[in-house]
Amino acid sequence: MAARTRSLSPKPRSPWRRRIVRTLQVVSGLGLLALIALVIAVYVTKSELPSFDDLKSSHSGQQMIRVHAADGAVIFRLGPNNGTWLPYDQIPGIMRDATVSVEDRRFHSHIGVDPIGIARSVEVRLKEGHWTQGGSTITQQLARNVFLNNERKFGRKFREWILALALERKFTKDQILELYLNKVYYGGGAYGIDAASRLFFGHSADHLTLAEAAVIAGLVKAPSNYSPTADAEAAVGRAGVVIQSMQEAGVITAAQAASANPQALQLKPPPKQNSVRYFTDWALPQLDTLIDERDRPLDVFTTLDLGMQRGADEAIRLNTPDGAQGALISLDRDGAVRAMVGGKDYVTSIYNRATQAVRQPGSSFKLFVYLAALESGKRPEDIEVDEPVTINGWSPRNDSRHNSGPVSLRTAFAYSLNTVAAKLGQQVGFTTVADMARRFGITTPVSTYPSMVLGTSDVRLIDMTRAFASVGQNGVAVTPYGITRVEADGQVIYTHQIDRSHVLIAPNVAAEMIDLLQTAVNTGTGRAAQIGRPVAGKTGTTTSNKDGWFLGFSSGLTTGVWMGRDDARTIPGLHGGTAPARAFAAFMGPAVRGRPIEAFQTAVTLPDAALGNEEDAYFGQPDNSAGVDADGNPLQAAPPSRSDDGGAASPDDNVPTVQDLIDQNGRDDRPKPGADRRAPPPRDGKRDPQDDDRPNQ
Known part of the structure; x- marks a missing residue:
């Protein structure tokens, strides 16, 4: 038991x-x-979570900045382009279907997070060895775009899941899709389908075709890679993937898929030359030092005069020799920048030659030589002997290869006699001349070798224009500025204050300098700059005609013009008194037309005798045989070609199709996002072995 x-x-x-x-x-x-x-x-x-209306009104991307011209017109917008908000029922069904088919085919059935999609992305990760699919739903993408960032960390991904689930609990599927299509980034600063449609196709998104919708829907995965204006072939390939996905999802028929032809899409015409951007590129970075606001949308009011800007752009394009570049900047009597052109075409070169380029100013630098001499006690009527001179082994020459004997300073300045400028520099001291240049706002290094009196130190156009403007204001310092006030949500947070208290030279010295400058325009090297009212100014030309300058003022407006090649090669026939002076006159004539005629304090006094054009004589006989007529007079510059001036084309001349961009040499040659479109950097000022007439330094 x-x-x-x-x-x-x-x-x-x-x-x-x-x-x-x-x-x-x-x-x-x-x-x-x-x-x-x-x-x-x-x-x-x-x-x-915010309400639906709050999410609609929130801005995407970085801070929005609107830039206004002097008359209040909006000339540039910086920041996200959000287009027009399209309610769900105004979004074309073909656009909704394209997005859902390629981005999240189970959008209408999942709860905000798609386990099947996550499993598929993990499977691909195991096969490929790296993440190629994120498995993110449209709701997750919306959560990330509105509330999070794109960092690839599990903590961020977990928060994204929570937000996606919460969004699905608070909003309907139609509301989520409406928010997504109006907020997702499509490249080129465009947020939302309307901004993208206007950017690439030139019309609103409320009547997109199947091919257009496929292109836009395909951008979400990689906006830079699939942009039709950056890589047309990639955009067409991606659009084909979208159309195939739509057919597989059953939202379009095989016949509709076959009839869609993304290659034949007509793109929005490329932007025309917009020289306003040279100004905004210079002015807007100054906001970092003027204000602390980083979040609220800003309205930036500037000094730019749109009429003058158009005139400046035209003056540069029509007068700059073929193959050369030109720049112009114009300052009002208080330093307000009224016009700024940094090149012949901003679209092809964003390099701002008015503010960034450093070039030798030639005889325009004699402004500082004569200012130093006048301040030391010299007078325009004083006599100097134009004779051969050697200073520390350097022997400057006049263009005519002869000397005129005793001449007044007025005559020497009017005809730009280099021997007299060299003697004046020696008398007052080359360091004194350099100090005068720095006193008047030259920010680049200034040499103190004897040859510096002829403009061998590199300068910027904006600095030289500022110096001439200060002389025109009787010796009171003029500081260029472009921003008058800044508003944030209608509240003024910055206002420019003009400082007129800094006196650079005595008024009588300024008056005597103006006396010399107006003589140079009336009878000397700057005759081409005459505009029918008092003008004072100075020309400048450098070695072998590599740079041409004219700077001058009239009726309270000071304008500087530079022309040359970015690679500093010779331009036959280029003198400061030819194309640059003509561009000055072409701009200044209309620019001052509405201003009172202002006489200078001193009457025009003719120089001793007509010595001929002694323009920048030091640099030797001009190497411009191909650019002068039988009498030795410079020929007019040839009119710019269409490629140079970006000018008059019929409405359809420059409207490319996607296929046009693909067919360019078998590839897409348009600059990729972030590509450097600037011209080659300016020369570094080092000695050119071919410049036989350059002084020994």
């Missing part, structure tokens, strides 16, 4: 079985707690 009783007793449980059961119980408990925590987190997040 005892043995029988022992055989009926239960066998003891295996310890492994007990451990498995306990583990399952713990895991189930933890899973339940995690689920409860997830539900709580989702509903707490839901309660904290």
